[in-house]
Amino acid sequence: MEMVSLSAIHDAQKAERFSDLANLCDNLDLELASKGGELPEDWPYVIHLLGHILVSDLNSARFLWKRIPASVKQNQPELLAAWKIGQCMWTHNYSGVHEALHNFEWSHDVRPVVGRIAEDYSGRIFRLLSTAYSTISVTDAASYLGLSINDTIIFTGKNGWGFDPSSQMLTVHPLVTTVEQKLDASNLQSLTEYVFHLEH
Template identity: 50%
Template sequence: MCSNSARYLWKTTPAGIKENRPEVAAAWKIGQRLWTRDYGGVYEAIREFNWSPEARDLVASFTGKFPPDFLCKLYTKRMFKLLESAYSTISIQDTALFLGMSEDDATNYVIQQGWGVDPAYRMLTVKKQVVVTEQKLDPSKLQQLTEYVFHLEH
């Protein structure tokens, strides 16, 4: 649904805006890469354009910190969380593509996050993060449970 809306917006954008505003075309390039699931290409599209101060807030909201050294930090974190939730094992090559890094950098990055590596098969073992949920105990619920158990016992 979202990709269809984006394509419609692009098709209905006047040619003059597309031609005279290179940032619009650069943003569309990012959208195209996302739409085709070219995750490595997303990083390329972000880095290859020198964004104006007006567009920096928009790009920064998507990618994280600005200037370009840190452009893809937030996107990398999002992709890492996606990989972590979707895979139990994944190749080093695919991980590097998804994270927009070299294979060595991607391997080092995930090892720091606790993942395992099998260099012989060039595979990574995902370490699932333990989700800690805090349970709040409602005293009235505890009282009801106590009364119910007491009733069952007598």
């Protein structure tokens, strides 16, 4: 059972199905527990924790952190580094999240998962800024996005934002969201009848 569990998790990583990792680990964890078994010594706690962080399930990440044996926490610096990401997200420490993501030498297996978290997090923050602000200082934007001042100007410029060098302010270009509506035959018929009624 343990070998099946671990190979299933590794397979999901290799296939880059990172958003499946949390549920996969949880289900295998529960399956072992229901049979009276314990997690194997080589259980991928880092991947399990990052899986919850990736899907923004910080409550489950905190619960998992509390369950991890103290001896495991003490002997796995990478696990502590992963938990730091979750802590900063929980407290809305935006710059802290970026530091936690980028200031640790992640292992080969973990690096792609952290990369996906960084990408998704930056995207969420950019969308948040695009809806919450009409103008924002380039310094604040850089802190939120985890970029240098220059990279922030370039990145936001590519997304249609303006920059005033004299005030050091960015003018936010709101994101345009499109809602697709599908018309089936009955809807089209109703619309046709409605227009015909209006015209006659």
